[in-house]
Structure formats: structure tokens, C-alpha cells
Amino acid sequence: MAGFTREHQDAAHRLSLTDHERAREALTQLHQTARDCQAKVITSERPYLGDIAHAVTEGLPGRWDVSIEHYPDGSVPAQLQDWVWEASPVLSSLATYRVPGVAVLRDGGGTELLLTERPWDGRYLIAALMPSPDHLNAAGVGPRTVVATTAHGATVDVRSRLLPEFEHLVHLARLREVQDDLDWVHGVEPGTVDAVELDAALDRFLTHAPYLLAATRRAAVKSLAASERAVLVRFENLLARDPAEADTPGAPEPISTDEALALWLEAGEDLLDVVCTATAGPAEESSRPAVTAATPPKPPTAVTAGRTR
Incomplete structure (x- = not known):
């Protein structure tokens, strides 16, 4: 017997079998306690x-x-x-x-x-x-x-x-979500964008952008052109102005919603081009995340129906 476990307990209790008398006494006490508590003890050769x-x-x-x-x-x-x-x-x-x-x-x-x-x-x-x-x-x-x-x-x-595949698929999902939001906001009539939906889309971009920028910087297999590096620097400088550090001496002026929105709408597509160029694998060269021809309005928050975390 390699060991034993008890249901409803997260920690494994190890029992050395080299001392037979001590092991026999411990197991006897365990079974007696289990009977008193109306519990079941199951022994197994399988590791916990x-x-x-x-x-x-x-x-x-x-x-x-x-x-x-x-x-x-x-x-x-x-x-x-x-x-x-x-x-x-x-x-x-x-x-x-x-x-x-x-x-x-x-x-x-x-x-x-x-x-x-x-x-x-x-x-x-x-x-x-x-x-x-x-x-x-x-x-x-x-x-x-x-x-x-x-x-x-x-x-x-x-x-x-498993982990590289997971990270790659999450990366593609971030790209797809940012692309969907950009397609949506560029495809609607001016003045008809719901403010709540627009704020939610911008918030999603600001959430995903640091990960996309970091992935692009890590992908050192390709050298970026000067214009591509300039795009990265613009967004990195914007994101570096963290509102949470506004009271820190010497910290840059915090980012404003209007500034973030303006840069996102102006250069968001350029950023996606750079990210895709730097991080695409051999089978993904020159490809962008696929999107539908007509993108429906974005929900205020990302919610997957039928599941809760």
C-alpha cells in the first residue's frame, strides 16, 4: 500500500510503512475513528x-x-x-x-x-x-x-x-476582440455610437493593449521597421501614464479618456498590423483575425451566457 487518503480532505496524510507496528496501530485507530464518524476509508496504490x-x-x-x-x-x-x-x-x-x-x-x-x-x-x-x-x-x-x-x-x-497553445490562443482572442471593437466603431454612423458601449470597447482595448505590446516586444524573431517601432512607442507612452500613480512625485501626467480614445481610433489598426506582423507564426503570415462583414453592437461588458465563474 503506497498511502491512503480521506474524502473531503485536501491534504494528503503520509504514513511510513517501514515501521510495521506503528503503521498497524495508526491504521487501526484510523478505521476506528472512521466507524465512529460514519465515514469510509479507502486505501489505494494510486498516488494521491x-x-x-x-x-x-x-x-x-x-x-x-x-x-x-x-x-x-x-x-x-x-x-x-x-x-x-x-x-x-x-x-x-x-x-x-x-x-x-x-x-x-x-x-x-x-x-x-x-x-x-x-x-x-x-x-x-x-x-x-x-x-x-x-x-x-x-x-x-x-x-x-x-x-x-x-x-x-x-x-x-x-x-x-499545453501552455504555449493556451497563451497563443489567448493572444489571438485578444487580437480578435480588439479588431471586432475597431470594426464596430468605424462601421457605425458618426454620432450614433452609444457612450456606454464606446467606453466598454475602449476599456477592453486598454485591458488587452499591454499584453499585445509585451508579446510584440518578446517576438524578437523579426526586426520591426522604424515606423512600426514608432507605433509601439506611442501606445507604450500612453499606457505608461497610469492614473493610479498621478500623486507620485515625478510621475507623468495621467492618461485621459479623450487621449486614449483618440489614439485608439487613429492608430488602433496600425497597432494591430504591427502586432500581427511581429507575432504571427508561419501559417499566419499576413493574416488578421477573421471578423464578420457586419459586426453587431458591442455589449457594455464581456459576458458569456450560461456560465459563471
């Missing part, structure tokens, strides 16, 4: 899922938090299943088989991963959860789910494939 989750995160960049969710009835809540970005194979297995629990891995920056065991063979499944619609409306096919036999193998695949 929480240990696997922590082993995976130790090999990932940054700092990750792990939370364990237990399901006594073996059924993963539909609300959680709805957040799995790639429906297959994770969603089908979670919905069809008994799953006693899952682990959710969070990096604190918006990336969340779901870890569980595949019921019929015990392999580990790790899938990306969709970003919160409060920050981004993700659409389309999600990052490919990792299937691995060991925690080390899962870590390697998450680091080399």
Missing part, C-alpha cells in the same frame, strides 16, 4: 491526486496554487465541465464515468488547468479551462488536452505544448 498536482506544478514556470475538489457521488459538476476549453477527451470521460475528484491548478495570472485521472486506465488528464469572460471572450477550439502516465510526463507536455 493532490501530490500529482503539486509534482506537475513544480516543473511549470511561475508559482501555482492547487485546489482539490472531491465529488462523493462521482459526478463532476456540469458548471465545471462547461469551462473545459477542449471538449474531447476530457469532457466525455468526466460526463460518462465516475470521477471522485479533480485538481485545479492556477498560476494567479488567469491560467487555470484541470487535472484528473482517466477512469478506465488511470492516466492523467490535464486540460485548460477557458479564461473568465470578465476578462476575455475565448472562442473556437481550445488547447489540446494532455494525456500522460506519470506526473513528470504530464509536466513536460504541459510546459512544452
Whole structure:
């Protein structure tokens, strides 16, 4: 026996088996306590899922938090299943088989991963959860789910494939959202733009712009022309004027809504061109996020119907 776990408890309690007398006494007390509390103790040779989750995160960049969710009835809540970005194979297995629990891995920056065991063979499944619609409306096919036999193998695949795919798809979603907003505001009749919707669109741009600029600066595989660098500098200078630091001695004059709106409308398309040029992969050269011919009015906030975070 490799260890034991108790349902409804996030931490694993380790019991050394080298001292047989102590192990026998501890297990006897555990079973007696379980009977007194009308609880069930289940022993297994499988490692505790929480240990696997922590082993995976130790090999990932940054700092990750792990939370364990237990399901006594073996059924993963539909609300959680709805957040799995790639429906297959994770969603089908979670919905069809008994799953006693899952682990959710969070990096604190918006990336969340779901870890569980595949019921019929015990392999580990790790899938990306969709970003919160409060920050981004993700659409389309999600990052490919990792299937691995060991925690080390899962870590390697998450680091080399799942996380890069997740970051790339989030990047494309940011581009698409900014492009949709620009197409909308440039396509409506002057004077007919709803102020609330316009403020919401500008706020989305100001939320996404720092990430788009950072991704462009990181993409050092291409050298930008002077005119392209000038576009980046204009937006970087604007975003550097953080209103939260207005009272800091020596801080630049804070950004105003009118200034941000003017630059967004004037040079937003130029910025998207630069970002796409710098960050596009071989299959994406000279392409821009696809948009519909007629873009409907934008909602005041980004909300995905039917799901709550």
C-alpha cells in the first residue's frame, strides 16, 4: 500500500510503512475513528491526486496554487465541465464515468488547468479551462488536452505544448476582440455610437493593449521597421501614464479618456498590423483575425451566457 487518503480532505496524510507496528496501530485507530464518524476509508496504490498536482506544478514556470475538489457521488459538476476549453477527451470521460475528484491548478495570472485521472486506465488528464469572460471572450477550439502516465510526463507536455497553445490562443482572442471593437466603431454612423458601449470597447482595448505590446516586444524573431517601432512607442507612452500613480512625485501626467480614445481610433489598426506582423507564426503570415462583414453592437461588458465563474 503506497498511502491512503480521506474524502473531503485536501491534504494528503503520509504514513511510513517501514515501521510495521506503528503503521498497524495508526491504521487501526484510523478505521476506528472512521466507524465512529460514519465515514469510509479507502486505501489505494494510486498516488494521491493532490501530490500529482503539486509534482506537475513544480516543473511549470511561475508559482501555482492547487485546489482539490472531491465529488462523493462521482459526478463532476456540469458548471465545471462547461469551462473545459477542449471538449474531447476530457469532457466525455468526466460526463460518462465516475470521477471522485479533480485538481485545479492556477498560476494567479488567469491560467487555470484541470487535472484528473482517466477512469478506465488511470492516466492523467490535464486540460485548460477557458479564461473568465470578465476578462476575455475565448472562442473556437481550445488547447489540446494532455494525456500522460506519470506526473513528470504530464509536466513536460504541459510546459512544452499545453501552455504555449493556451497563451497563443489567448493572444489571438485578444487580437480578435480588439479588431471586432475597431470594426464596430468605424462601421457605425458618426454620432450614433452609444457612450456606454464606446467606453466598454475602449476599456477592453486598454485591458488587452499591454499584453499585445509585451508579446510584440518578446517576438524578437523579426526586426520591426522604424515606423512600426514608432507605433509601439506611442501606445507604450500612453499606457505608461497610469492614473493610479498621478500623486507620485515625478510621475507623468495621467492618461485621459479623450487621449486614449483618440489614439485608439487613429492608430488602433496600425497597432494591430504591427502586432500581427511581429507575432504571427508561419501559417499566419499576413493574416488578421477573421471578423464578420457586419459586426453587431458591442455589449457594455464581456459576458458569456450560461456560465459563471
